Amino acid sequence: MDMKRDYYEDVQLCTSGVVVFWLVALLIGLAAFPFLASSYTLYMANFLAINVIVVIGLNILVGYAGQVSLGHAGFFAIGAYGTVILMSEAQLPFFAALVLAALIAAAFGFLLGLPALRLEGPYLAIATLGFGLTITQIIGRIELFGGRQGLHTPDLIIGPWHLESDRDFYFLLIPITVLLAIAARNLTKTKIGRALIAIRDAEIAAETLGVNIMGYKTLAFAISAFYAGIGGGLFAFVLRFIEPEIFTLLMSIMFLAMVVVGGLGSIMGSITGACLLGWLDLQLRNILEIPYLGTWLEALSQEWFSITGVSNIQLIVFGTIMVLIMLFEPLGLFGFWIRAKKYWKTWPF
Amino acid sequence: MKRNGLVLLLSGVIVLLGLVSGVTAEEGVTDTEIHIGQWGPQTGPAAAWGSVARGTDAYFKMINERGGIHGRKLIHHMFDDAYNPAKTKAGVKELQEGVGIFAWVGGVGTAPGLAVRDYLMERGVPWVGPSAGSRHWIDPPYKYLFAVYPLYEIEAKTLCRYAVANMGKKKIAIIYQNDDYGKNGLMGAKEELARSGLELVAEVPVNLTDGDLKPHVMKLKKSEAEVVLLWTTVKHALMTVGISKAMRFTPQFMSTSTCSDFPLMMHISKGAWEGVIAASFGELPDSDYPLMRTYKQEAFDQYAAKDERWGVFYSAGIVWAEPLVEAIRRCGPDLTRERLVQELEGLRDFKGISGNISYYPFDPNDPGCRQGQREVFLVQCLAGGKAKQLTDWATIE
């Protein structure tokens, strides 16, 4: 750790010229990417960006405040349905609808945070899980929301800009993602972030120091629900169709897995975790197309397993990667990064 | 410097590739190949429907074995979407933009299909035979979207009419899956019963994730229904029939085509399925229909994996592809998408292993112009998984 001389050094965005350089390089790369990549790659990038938004928000709750949630698909659904309904029924412009829907999700997050004040561990897991399942049931019940038949999103027009292609969505999504990531980073460096960490590490000690436990815990829920709501609203437009069955428990579990695999309490970790698992989730279906490995797997299935179920190798690979990362590095991908950095800093000693 | 060279080389390759693919007349068609795409869940909770895509695959292999269509082989690109619309969209985009697909066939599920429908239609890519009997495909009709699966409501109406007119039953109840599939069945049953001044005595929704159906069956039993329509997945239909049997509640069960695979249903229900009446949109896999025999011998026996089962889902994969193959054949050597649409619209009473298929020239106000197959027939399950045909092919408007 470098010596810090004043508080400003702790909250500033870029700690050194090197970081500035890489940050600028990253932004340029992100801006140039759509001109090099195919539309499919951009769709995937959009999808990953949405995951990143939700996971960063969830990390504030899980990594910083030390709570657990298996119900984030619920907030995600609220954001998606809220945005679409506010646009099509209330004729709100896109950004207003998106933010308003996310605020509704945040309000639900606040409400869910109230019982969470007394719960922890598996109790909290079951309570949030119940929330996620119930929300989709309720949405499916309401005819205004298209019931079980689902909803098509309206055309997305922001001012003079009519968003149609994946590239358009990319240019909408990436700035939002970057902004939200920076916002989250700043948040964790300020009073709120410190308070949350204090609660996570020693709740009673924090309380005696005057940290408002109730306020901050519910705030953490609300903030992470807000992020999930934004993610959901954007997801609806990337997919252009939503129905209640999309927002399953599996989705909530996936979000949680991304947070933990990426690394608790690290924004960079959340980004890499969301990208890695999201990418695997989308791309593993092609595992049998890989030369040699694919044919070998098929031969293996023929011999010992079944050809009809050969696609399920995806699940095995996905699970194995998750297990291995967690076995070797409790801090997830972020932990690997720290270790690698330390190793090279002191190399060759 | 070295990197610049690499970029130059890469862009050169890309331009070259672009030139090569620019030679062909139509996306996904070369002198020797036609690229057809399909999605289907091979993993996840809906994986039992995965055999639809594998059936299509065997069918295409059979056609290729016979020399293809006008010298072109059908290249089948199928991928696993795990019944997750986000993955369906990803896979469709990847194949459409990476490989270049001429047309899409089959495609299991309403939600996955709806997630890609607009994408395919905007690009003008033909899509034949979505594997779901939803109204979403034809109402409003799309120029490039050709439905084969008869609407779920037609199945419901046919079953209800048979129950009322032929069996003289008055008390009809339904247990339906709480989604598009179930609600369409519910609607059809209600409409048909209203014609004869009847009403459903019980409407019981069941959620996809429900694990215990006793409360549902108690509701059905309380309504004293004589006929119960099963508009659910195989699993829930099985549980409903089983629990009813345990509760000594013995109405006449009637099911959708989803559960019309009698040998399978008899096996997994340990005989409880006997007597159930089901609608069917295709000839039964074990029937003596000559074309079905041919498919069994030349497609299934040749190309199916050894753990595959010759069942309704598997043969459904052939049903969805038949009109597409026929239309491509009729196009002759000069294959374009516009021509394909014309030829599909020209199909009149085309008979494969499903009912008669007819399409009509595109009319934005007539959903019927894109609903190819409207006919179903009813069968009853006998001991040993044998089927007794109750009615002929017929349709209800």
Next chain:
Amino acid sequence: MIDFIQMLINGVAVGSSYALLGIAMVIIYKTSEVPNFAQGEMALISTYVAYMLLEQYQFPSYMAFPLSLVFAVVLGCVLEFTVLRRAKAPSVLGMIIITIGLEMILMGLVSWKFGAEQKSMPFPISPYDSVMFGDFFVSTLEILTLVVALCAMIVLFLFFRYSRLGMAMKATQQNPVAARIMGIRTRRILMATWGISSLVGASAGLLISPVIMQPYMMWDPMLKGFAAAVMGGMTSLPGAVFGAYLLGIIENLFGGYISIEFKSVVAFVVIVLMLCIRPSGLFARHYVKKV
């Protein structure tokens, strides 16, 4: 009134399978504080092993079922030994993610080997036979499940209270360091708990399989079992069983009288409400941290 009693009976009947899985989760949670999300899939694979022995290798059922239970014990021990024990400085969340990963691997293996199609388990008792008590029906399979669940609860309760191994498990849970100092091999104890838990879970799987047998059959019962265990306090065996029956009864009454559509989620709503009043479940003493 007849309906009401029948619903109660149905609730108890369905509660039994929840109870078995709830017990299985409690056993592991008691010693390692990890809610084991792979519980259902461990049972799944054992059930499919029984199926394979019966169908493919033509074992008689009196051999196939005990063998699959033995397999379950071995599987639990092996998973603990090869995977969970290897975790470096594990956090509870990390362990949860590992169990979720295991869940996917096991599910993948079963679907890969057997495909997704429904299977028919040759079980000695038909799930469609029922016994009548006056006007009420109970299926024979459910009676068997009830008996197994209650036996499992009683045996395990006595085991934890009176046997040496059970005492050692309790000691490990309460204070691992002290337990080690007293000469208890805590790691071996942990392995044993995974074995026992897997056994209990597998018995639930075998009892569910005659009705429905496909790779996703354990997901819903596992969640309900987890919910039941939470309701009972997560560390109490009678609590898990009581929670399971309560859950089953609430579900059935709610489905019968109020709304069948929301039947599958009402359990969770009830749990949230209950947890607001008793944050550590019905049977566990609320642990207040002292400074």
